[in-house]
Amino acid sequence: MKYVLVTGGVISGIGKGVIASSIGTILKCCGLRVTAIKIDPYINIDAGTFSPFEHGEVYVLDDGGEVDLDLGNYERFLDVTLHSDNNITTGKIYQSVINRERNGDYLGKTVQVVPHITDAIQDRVQTESLRPVTPDNLEPEVCIIEMGGTIGDIEGMPFVEAFRQFQFRVGRENFFCVHVSLVPQPKSTGEQKSKPTQASVRELRGLGLSPDLIVCRSENPISESVKDKISNFCHVAPQQVISIHDCASIYRVPLLLKQQNVIDIFRDRLQLPIPNPVSRDLMIKWKGLAERHEKLTDETTIALVGKYTQLEDAYASVTKALGHAALATGRKLMLKYIDAEDLEEETLSTNPVKYHEAWKILCGAEGVLVPGGFGKRGMEGKILAANWCRLNNKPYLGICLGFQAAVIEYARNVVGLKNANSTEMDSNTENPVVIDMPEHNPGKMGGTMRLGRRPTVFRNEGGSILKQLYGNKDSVEERHRHRYEVNPQYINELEASGLIFVGKDDTGQRMEALEIREKPFFIAVQFHPEYLSRPLRPSPPYVGLLAAASGQLERFLSDAKAKHAIATGGSSNSDALPEIESNDDLVAMNDLEMELTDCSLFP
Known part of the structure; x- marks a missing residue:
């Protein structure tokens, strides 16, 4: 070793x-x-x-x-x-x-x-x-x-x-x-x-x-004279001083x-x-x-409505998954961050400039992503974002808390449960459409959530966009991190009003994925698909969001089988959906895949 x-x-x-x-x-x-x-x-x-x-x-x-x-x-x-x-x-x-x-x-x-x-x-x-x-x-x-x-x-x-x-x-x-x-x-x-x-x-x-290699991080490539100075004073050969600039x-x-x-x-x-x-x-x-990343010119703007937007690393996997999906759809990602609190009415009274700027970004985005999070702060802003997307047919992807926000919004404004909420936000809510899971241990914080890779089983009926994005598989496995779930007592009422839970856990008791069928792209999932996204195997829900936001979803879904074959060199095991703009792109993609078979990075 x-x-x-x-x-x-x-x-x-x-x-x-x-x-x-x-x-x-x-x-x-x-x-x-x-x-x-x-x-x-x-x-x-x-x-x-x-x-x-x-x-x-x-x-x-x-x-x-x-x-x-x-x-x-x-x-x-x-x-x-x-x-x-x-x-x-x-x-x-x-x-x-x-x-x-x-x-x-x-x-x-x-x-x-x-x-x-x-x-x-x-x-x-x-x-x-x-x-x-x-x-x-x-x-x-x-x-x-x-x-x-x-x-x-x-x-x-x-x-x-x-x-x-x-x-x-x-x-x-x-x-x-x-x-x-x-x-x-x-x-x-x-x-x-x-x-x-x-x-x-x-x-x-x-x-x-003693270092065998010194990697110098800098804004610009370091000069040979600086390399020689570091070599001389740090007891390494000049070739052992490596420059990695921004x-x-x-x-x-x-x-x-x-x-x-x-x-x-x-x-x-x-x-x-x-x-x-x-x-x-x-x-x-x-x-x-x-080269593909650097040559993309057609832009697609996605608004990320979150609670931790002051630090980009707070959504590292989400932004990476969006980047992978942008590569697959041939689009240059323009990611705009919105603090969920800035969308709320309270901000209008305390800081109207922030309020209007936040709504301007949301309205101008071509797609909206509401990621996970914890706690009450900013929750109403996430619910407002889900409401705006549903009413205006804007492509929406909810992840974890974004999934729960979509359920609460629908329960309030479509089903008519005006006080619907999560027990995380209001423990005394009249209509707890989201509740804490029975196995959650309130005595400890660390490691008490529903964690790790678990199966999601799709409904047998057709028409699910999410199922198509996953290659029409009967089930998939994704990673989870949550301690709240949709209350089973409200499932029938929600579905009777048009909110379809297209994916459940392997027991059939926990809701894992939802869609609103009459909307162009309104999907939310309880799991975190970003954790399994890879540069050449982008996460299907994220690909769907980028495709819908850039007007390519119909083409992606209709050509899914052919694109799976192109992405995998004939195999149907990959979920990657690379964008093919022309015959030249098709030839280039085939040539690239043939060249890539020599590298063991992505078997």
């Missing part, structure tokens, strides 16, 4: 996750089996109780693990299925050590950070690195480990010490350290500054880890790494079985994605 540790310096949020994912992408395209681990040095057991304002979205895995959003990058880039233990936190490590101490496993010894905590970290990494993450169930050959935070953070010290020891446990020939650092370029001088990187690497080396698309990052010959560095340093020289067309898939 080969281990690649990715650390960060100077500031957080410089793209370690994308760099780690891109390295994994390159190695996987070289024919290696790759897995990934994210280390977060916070004491929380997992990310489930985080506020999206503080840490971005909570990403959910198949097994129900609530983890850091970077694991979403790993799954999307590497097309693997990770597990909750692929996210290691300080809380998990200390909890396991304390449990062992309580059980007497340490035979009366004083339990200390070194060696007990550091040993537990190393043991956990080795164990999880061997867990299969692909359908073939073979052990991975390379494990990419991203260490959260920045070098020098006090909470990360046990992990740094653990990896200082780990490099000797596994052998230097099996351990590779990548350090990602910021190279700022102050506008006052216009000169790129290498001093922060020098200081960061000096601190890393002082803690016992790109138009994250699909460019693996290409930038390949262009700077990182494959040769990894092969020689870790003695990897990679051909020399590597194929010129090795990254043709990613080149195609990047």
